[in-house]
Amino acid sequence: AQSVTQxxxxxxxxxGASLELRCNYSYGAxxxxxxxxxxxxQGLQLLLKYFSGDTLVxxxxxxxxxxxxSQSSFxxxxxxxxxxxxxxxxxxxxxxxxxxxxxxxxLGTSLAVNP
Amino acid sequence: GAGVSQSPSNKVTEKGKDVELRCDPISGHTxxxxxxxxxxxxxxxxxxxxxxxxxxxSGLPSDRFSAERTGGSVSTLTIQRTQQEDSAVYxxxxxxxxxxxxxxxxxxxxxxxxxxxxL
Numbered sequence: 001a002q003s004v005t006q007x008x009x010x011x012x013x014x015x016g017a018s019l020e021l022r023c024n025y026s027y028g029a030x031x032x033x034x035x036x037x038x039x040x041x042q043g044l045q046l047l048l049k050y051f052s053g054d055t056l057v058x059x060x061x062x063x064x065x066x067x068x069x070s071q072s073s074f075x076x077x078x079x080x081x082x083x084x085x086x087x088x089x090x091x092x093x094x095x096x097x098x099x100x101x102x103x104x105x106x107l108g109t110s111l112a113v114n115p
Numbered sequence: 116g117a118g119v120s121q122s123p124s125n126k127v128t129e130k131g132k133d134v135e136l137r138c139d140p141i142s143g144h145t146x147x148x149x150x151x152x153x154x155x156x157x158x159x160x161x162x163x164x165x166x167x168x169x170x171x172x173s174g175l176p177s178d179r180f181s182a183e184r185t186g187g188s189v190s191t192l193t194i195q196r197t198q199q200e201d202s203a204v205y206x207x208x209x210x211x212x213x214x215x216x217x218x219x220x221x222x223x224x225x226x227x228x229x230x231x232x233x234l
Contacts, residue, residue: 036225041121043225044206090158099146100171101210102224105158 002027002095006106013081014114021076021109023091032094033074034103035065039087047089050074061085086113117141121207127232128197134184136192136229140209147190148210148223149174149182153203161205164190197233204228 003026013019025031035047048059055067065076074091088110092103120139128134140147147159160174163183175181179197184190194201208223 041227043227044208044223045225046222049222092158098170099165100163101146102148102160102163102171103158103223104160107155107157 002093002104003014004091004093004104004106006089006091006109008109009107010110010112013052013112015083016080019076019078019081019085019111021089021091021111023074023076023106024072025091025093027038027093031074032096033065033067034092034094035059035063035074035076036090037061037087038090038108045091047076067097081111081113083113083115086111102113119207119209119224121205121226121229123229124227125230125232126233130199131196133193133195134197134231136191136194136205136231138192138207138209138226140188140190140207141211141224142188144224145187145211146210147184149190149192150206150208150210152206152228157204158206161192167209170223194195194231197231199233202231202233204230 005024007022016078033050036044038044047063048057048065050057050067058064063078065074067074080093090108091106095102095104122137147164151159162169162182163171167184181196182192186222206225206228208225210223
């Protein structure tokens with residue numbers, strides 16, 4: 001069955017420090033992978049996605065993620081965190097059939113940023 | 116509209132009452148999704164609409180839950196005889212689905228959600 005695991009429920013980093021949020025997936029075919037961010041009081045916003053091609057993908061707000069098929073991982077990274085990055089981050093895999101773009105979600109990682 | 120709009124943003128109801136949650140997707144988006152976000156449960160898929168039909172209802176938790184979409188636009192999620200375990204944030208998303216386009220990115224655009232509290 002398709003599933004997404006985000007091993008870290010909560011992470012705290014200092015502003016300016018580097019960040020890596022982990023995501024592991026289980027999917028039978030080539031996965032379509034996504035990272036979304038949910039800031040307090042706001043809807044989910046797409047940070048980046050992987051469909052095919054270059055396994056290192058760049059997203060908005062200075063985020064990047066690397067798809068590693070051998071490890072079934074799609075970890076999100078940022079070299080220098082800003083206080084405004086404090087939010088909930090969700091990894092998802094696309095369980096697509098036809099035009100149905102259903103997503104299977106991880107439970108999320110809550111990021112806190114210390115000044 | 117400019118984005119996905121959901122109403123009400125907050126709803127408090129008593130156990131046993133019926134509630135209706137509304138979603139107004141981005142204009143022109145043919146695909147619409149309902150998800151439920153519960154504390155500790157993450158996001159659960161509920162139902163997918165393509166136009167006015169719902170090819171995938173597999174996530175609806177019980178027959179107390181139903182949804183409809185009219186005019187290929189606005190959708191309403193109805194929960195009958197609400198229970199305390201229905202308390203959650205209900206999220207709506209829409210996307211531009213292109214028939215036959217297997218590489219359609221189909222990015223989902225989410226509303227801010229409707230927070231339902233059942234007392």
